[in-house]
Amino acid sequence: MEKANNDLIKWKDIIFEKLGALFGLLFLVIVLSFISPYFLTVNNITNVLQQASINALVASGMLLAILTAGIDLSVGSILALSISIGGLSIVNYGINPVIGILIVLAVGAAAGLTNGLLLTRLNLPHPFISTLAMMNVARGLALIVTDSSPVSGLPGWVQFIGSGYIGEIPFSFILVIAVIVFFHFFLNKTTLGRHIYAVGGNPEAARLSGIDTKKVLTWVYTISGLMAAMGGIVLMGRVNAAYPNAGLGYELDAIAAVIIGGASFMGGVGTIWGTLIGAMIIAVIRNGLNLLGVAASLQTVVLGTVIIIAVYIDVLRRKSV
Amino acid sequence: MGEIFLKIENITKTFPGVKALDNVDLEVEKGEIHVLIGENGAGKSTLIKILTGLHQPDSGKIIIDGKKIKKNNLRTALDNGIIPIYQELNLIQQLDVTENIFMGREIRKYEKFGIIDRKYMEERTRKILKRLNQDISPTAKIQDLGVGKQQMVEIAKALSVDVNLLILDEPTSSLGEDEVNELFKTMKKLKEQGVTMIFISHKLNEAKRIGDRVTVLRDGQNVSTNNITDVTEDDIVRDMVGREIDEQYPKIDIDRGEEILKVEHLKRGDIVNDISFSAHRGEVLGIAGLVGAGRTELVRTIIGADKKDSGDIYINGRKVKIDHPKDALNKGMVLLTEDRKTQGLFLDQTVMFNIVSSNLNKYSKNILLDLKQQAADTEKYVSNLKIKTPGIHTKAKQLSGGNQQKVVIGKWLNTSAEIFIFDEPTRGIDVGAKVEIYNIINELIGQGKSVIMVSSELPEILGFSDRILVISEGRLTAEMDVKEATQEKIMSAATANVS
Numbered sequence: 101m102e103k104a105n106n107d108l109i110k111w112k113d114i115i116f117e118k119l120g121a122l123f124g125l126l127f128l129v130i131v132l133s134f135i136s137p138y139f140l141t142v143n144n145i146t147n148v149l150q151q152a153s154i155n156a157l158v159a160s161g162m163l164l165a166i167l168t169a170g171i172d173l174s175v176g177s178i179l180a181l182s183i184s185i186g187g188l189s190i191v192n193y194g195i196n197p198v199i200g201i202l203i204v205l206a207v208g209a210a211a212g213l214t215n216g217l218l219l220t221r222l223n224l225p226h227p228f229i230s231t232l233a234m235m236n237v238a239r240g241l242a243l244i245v246t247d248s249s250p251v252s253g254l255p256g257w258v259q260f261i262g263s264g265y266i267g268e269i270p271f272s273f274i275l276v277i278a279v280i281v282f283f284h285f286f287l288n289k290t291t292l293g294r295h296i297y298a299v300g301g302n303p304e305a306a307r308l309s310g311i312d313t314k315k316v317l318t319w320v321y322t323i324s325g326l327m328a329a330m331g332g333i334v335l336m337g338r339v340n341a342a343y344p345n346a347g348l349g350y351e352l353d354a355i356a357a358v359i360i361g362g363a364s365f366m367g368g369v370g371t372i373w374g375t376l377i378g379a380m381i382i383a384v385i386r387n388g389l390n391l392l393g394v395a396a397s398l399q400t401v402v403l404g405t406v407i408i409i410a411v412y413i414d415v416l417r418r419k420s421v
Numbered sequence: 422m423g424e425i426f427l428k429i430e431n432i433t434k435t436f437p438g439v440k441a442l443d444n445v446d447l448e449v450e451k452g453e454i455h456v457l458i459g460e461n462g463a464g465k466s467t468l469i470k471i472l473t474g475l476h477q478p479d480s481g482k483i484i485i486d487g488k489k490i491k492k493n494n495l496r497t498a499l500d501n502g503i504i505p506i507y508q509e510l511n512l513i514q515q516l517d518v519t520e521n522i523f524m525g526r527e528i529r530k531y532e533k534f535g536i537i538d539r540k541y542m543e544e545r546t547r548k549i550l551k552r553l554n555q556d557i558s559p560t561a562k563i564q565d566l567g568v569g570k571q572q573m574v575e576i577a578k579a580l581s582v583d584v585n586l587l588i589l590d591e592p593t594s595s596l597g598e599d600e601v602n603e604l605f606k607t608m609k610k611l612k613e614q615g616v617t618m619i620f621i622s623h624k625l626n627e628a629k630r631i632g633d634r635v636t637v638l639r640d641g642q643n644v645s646t647n648n649i650t651d652v653t654e655d656d657i658v659r660d661m662v663g664r665e666i667d668e669q670y671p672k673i674d675i676d677r678g679e680e681i682l683k684v685e686h687l688k689r690g691d692i693v694n695d696i697s698f699s700a701h702r703g704e705v706l707g708i709a710g711l712v713g714a715g716r717t718e719l720v721r722t723i724i725g726a727d728k729k730d731s732g733d734i735y736i737n738g739r740k741v742k743i744d745h746p747k748d749a750l751n752k753g754m755v756l757l758t759e760d761r762k763t764q765g766l767f768l769d770q771t772v773m774f775n776i777v778s779s780n781l782n783k784y785s786k787n788i789l790l791d792l793k794q795q796a797a798d799t800e801k802y803v804s805n806l807k808i809k810t811p812g813i814h815t816k817a818k819q820l821s822g823g824n825q826q827k828v829v830i831g832k833w834l835n836t837s838a839e840i841f842i843f844d845e846p847t848r849g850i851d852v853g854a855k856v857e858i859y860n861i862i863n864e865l866i867g868q869g870k871s872v873i874m875v876s877s878e879l880p881e882i883l884g885f886s887d888r889i890l891v892i893s894e895g896r897l898t899a900e901m902d903v904k905e906a907t908q909e910k911i912m913s914a915a916t917a918n919v920s
Contacts, residue, residue, distance in 0.1 A: 106796075109812040289789040291781040298778050301767040308726055308764055309779045309832065310750030368769045 120417065121361050121377040124410065128381060132388040139391060146270055150263070150338075152383035153272040154331045156376055158350055159357035160283055161212075161327030163375045164320045166358050167287075168300040169367025170227035172321060174215060175328040175354055176347035177238035182207035182329035184242040187251035187342030197255045204336075205329050211238055212325020216318030227321070235351075242344040252341040262337020272334045276376070279330070283372040292319060301368025356403065357382055360410040381406070423450040426617045427472075427586060432481035434467055441467040442478070443641040449586070449619060452612055456628040456649065457621045459638035460661055460851035465621050466821070468638070469588055472619075473505045474498035486585075502585030506575050506592055508822075508849065509762070514564040519546040521563060522578045549577045552610075554603050568595040568760075569712040576604070580611075587611065588619045593627060594848050597712035597877065598912075605631050623851055624878075625654040637661055662853045670884025671856065673863045677887060678702030680738075681871045682754070682840050684723060687732035692718045694895035694919075696732075700840065700871045705862060707886030707903075708875045710915045715895040716875045717759050720842045724749035724756045736840070750779065754840040755833045759848070759875075765829035768818040772810055773799040775817050776831045783835075802831035807857055823850050830861070841865055842873040847881065859885060879908050894919045 133140040158175050165172040186204030189195040195203070211234060218230040264271040287293040295316045298306040307313050331350070336342050361378030363370025385406060389399045427449040434442040442464045449455045459465045470476045472483070474494040483490045485501050512521045523542050529535045546559040555573045563571060572595055579587060589608075593601045608618060608631060622628055628635055629649060636646040637660040644660045645652075682700040687693055692715040700706045710716050721727045723734065725743040734741055736752050743749050746756070758764040767775050776799045777784060784791045799813045806827045810820055817828055826849060833841065846862070847855045862872050862885070876882050882889060889906050891899040891914035899914030 106812040106814055109814040113814060285789065289792070291785055291790065294774070294778070294781055294790065297770060297774070298767055301769050302763070305764050305766060306778075308746050308756065308758055310747040310755075310836075311778075312745065312747055364769075368767065 120414065121374050121381065121410070124360075124413075125377050125381050125384065128384050128388070132384065132391075136388065136391040139388065142268055144387065144391070146265070146268060146273075148380070148383050148387045149273040150270045151387065152379045153270065153276045154334050154338075155350070155353045155357055155382065156276045156379035157279060157331040157334065158328050159354040159361075159375045159379050160279055160372060161324030162351070162354040163283075163358045163361075163363060163370055163372060164296060165227065165231075165324050166355070166363050166365065167296050167367060167370050168317060168320050169303070169365070170219075170317070170320070171231065171355070172212075172215065172324045172328075173228065173231040173351050174211070174234035174238055175324060175331075176350035177235045177242065178208050178211045178325045178328040179332035179335070179347035179350060180242040180344055181211060181238040181245075182325075183332040183336045183342040183346060184246045184251065184344050186329075186333075187254065187336060188245060190255070191251050191253045197258060201258070201333060204333055205326055208329020208332070209322050209326040212322040212328070213318065215325065216321035219321065220314035220317050227317075231321075239344075246342070246344040248344060250341045250343045254336060254340055254342070258333070258337045259340050260337065262334050262339070264337075272337075275330075275334070279327075280372050280376050287372060292316065296320060297368055299367075353379075353382060356407055360407060362414060378410075381410075423453065425449070426451040426486055428482075428484040429468075429472075430482040430484070432468070432471060432478045432483070434471060434476060434478050440641050442471070444481075445638070445641070445643045447636060447643060447646070449617055450634075451617050452615050453633040454608060454612060454618045454620055454631055456632035456635040457619055457638065458623070458625075458628060458635060458657060458661060460823075460853050463638040463661070463851075464641040465638055466590070467641075469505060469590060469619075469621070472498065472586075472588065473503055499582075502583050503588065504579045504582060504584045504586070505588040506572075506579050506590060508591040508594060510568075510571050510575055512563045512571055512574060515562065517560050517562050518550075518557060518566075518574050518577075519543050519559045521574060522546050522549065522581050524578075526582070545581070546577070549580050552580065553577055553607050567713045569597055569600050572596060573600065573604075576607070580607075584611075584616055586617045586619065588621070590621045591623065591849065592620075593622065593624065595712065600712065601627070623849075625657055625852075628657070629654065658852055661851070669856075670881065671859055671863065672705070672885045673867060675703050675866060677704040678869055681736065682873075683735040683738075685733045685735070687719070687722060687734070688730045689718065689722045689727060690730065690895075692895045693722050693729070696892075696895075696897045698890055698897065698900065700873055702839075702869045702871050703866045704871060704887045705866060705885060706871070706873045707882040707889045708873065708892060709877075709879065709882045709889055709911050710892035712877060714892045714915065716892050717844055718895075719892065720756055720844055720873070720875060721758075724754055724842065726756070750836060750838070753838050754842070755779070755836055755838040756842045757830060757833055757844060757846060759844040761826045761829045761849075762822075765832070766817050766825055769816060771814045771816055772803065772808070772820070772828055773813040775828050776802055776813075776835055779832050780836045783837075798835060799831075802835060806831050806834075806861070807854070823854055826850055827854070830858070834861070838870070840871045840873070842875070844875045845877065846874060847876075847878075879911060882906075882911065883908065891915050893917045 138144055162172055162175060182204045185207045186200050189203050190197050190200035215230050215234050218224060219227050224230050260271060262272060266274060295311050298311055299313050299316045303313055335346055357378035358375050360381055361374030385403060386399055389402060425448050429445060429447040432442050432445045457465055471478050474497060483493055519542050528538045528542050530538045543559045550557050553573060557570055572592060592604060620632060632649045634646060635649050635657060637644045637657060639661060678701055680699050681702050685697045687696045696719060708716050722729050725745045725748050734743055741752050773795055777795045784795050796813060803810060803813060808827045809824050817825060847858050850858060865872055883906060886903050889901050889903060890897060891911055893915050896919045898917045
């Protein structure tokens, strides 16, 4: 088998399967730049990147869950809980803000870990159940610890994470790129990353192949919680407060990004770049519709339609293989 | 020459990169049992898929009962009474026998309306199962039945409709001897009723038993069609492979080494009932027994896929704790599962992914995986195992069944295992590739590794083991050196009543 033949197959796979969503994004960008003169301005593009960044972070964790044929319904609630506790520690308890940010991440990871342990130790039939429960519990706890009121008074540099710029590029998007690159290496070049694909593709074969599927799943949900918390940090920076009602509905946008990006609900298929592109497609569509003066409610209709179209294109493409 | 039921003329079918069928002609007479034989990749599955309407031929004619078929799809094939029974079962595991048999054709109380007439369907199911002489309850859930029984349900499903041409694709691969006899009895009965059958099998002895005529496919071409009585097994093999096969079971003879595995009083319910044995380096230990005797359960328990109730396992003299397949893998013991596709393969992933999946740690220098080394090792196994694939980045689902099997074997060879347990290693693999598998086993024992081979093919057990264990109903009923073993001794131990 010549190397050339192998490479051809590899690149064909990358272009058609993994980056199909990229063509969708390019198409949208081109169309919108014709429809609205304001779209392709620096101001607007950076706005789009900023809008996409929180979802991109949360969706990175969601991708892992979906890769293992699971789901994490609790990301929005975990986001709220982690920034509530972190925010409170900084503002009310005078904890060093750097530590405070780490507390946000720790709470997210801990909640995620709890999700993972619930799923694997209690042998729950599907993560839908464990994360649905967590979705409620975490939200409730966030409201309790903050006494249902926002926590404000965060230090300036936290604001920078959410709304600052380095040159023309939003810092939050630079953070996203760093995370995406990290995930690329994680998923493709580490044992745990490859095990995630194995567990998602065929959990029984993975187990029989000597993979500790419970350990893999526990890591997956821990990371998902961590990424939700990271998204929360950016949100906190942007609105300069920790709202206990933050993150409502974020799980749906995260799932949409992952799916539009080409991942399969059946597990074992999907890439981090696809997820990023999916998040950007959602942000571009929202932004474009805003520029066109479309009401928010109608925007939601459009978004739902886009999801169907994206997945249907994927269905057609798979059929031809 | 009898009346022709099915005539195929000049059928050609090409897939990207592969000419699956090359101007194939075939005639099947009414009421005959026509055996179709060929290596993996010879074109048998493609031919069947064209007959059953799953694929369209690029060119050629299909003539059924004198009428030329314009466009054959699943519906027209069914309407013409062409019913396939595939090797991979198409049953819904969570539903019961009755529901599966009537899937899509449920009988309602008032024609189109009304609730399902469960009682009537159950009664009909009972009758069909009786026709097959099967002791299966119509209310049994499929997932509770063994693979052999499940296959019987598939056959019952086919019998529940008007069948003109019954296509059986390797139906005996999971059946024990009694079940095979029942199947053949039923086939003969169907033959008397005028049902035509195409019987695809690797097993030449079965072909000789049940077939009227035999067609050999090789590389997408019809190489020969003969009356079964006019050809010998060697003739058929020669046509299949295109060369002489000297020895069917080329086992090397070496001195066995030290004991490497000791199993003591292993128990899991009644299906693994107080079993003790040991395995040695440089030795092939065959495990024989009827289907359902508990051999697969035994080996699954040994490697930790199923939890044992009690018993000890020693590897290299030291007691080991094996609660999960990864424990077994860490101790150098691996299992090639009976069902390769669902339990051994990651179909949506590449050949390379599959082959490295059990030994990723081998490639992690620092934390990142060495993709180059992965590719190199994969190429090595593809070449050694003669895996037919366009490339190492091809998705496993695109390979033919036999090649998928080889990928799974490659995965296990790519570990630092010392004890290899093969559960039905050559099931579903054609004659040419079988020898390749045997050579691999020879190489393993030559390197001082230990091989345990569960097999339902007595000739394979007798031809390729050094020692033989016989399991019956969860118990070890016999242990013998191959030199003193005979088919009768093994069968009598396999059917021994243990209660």
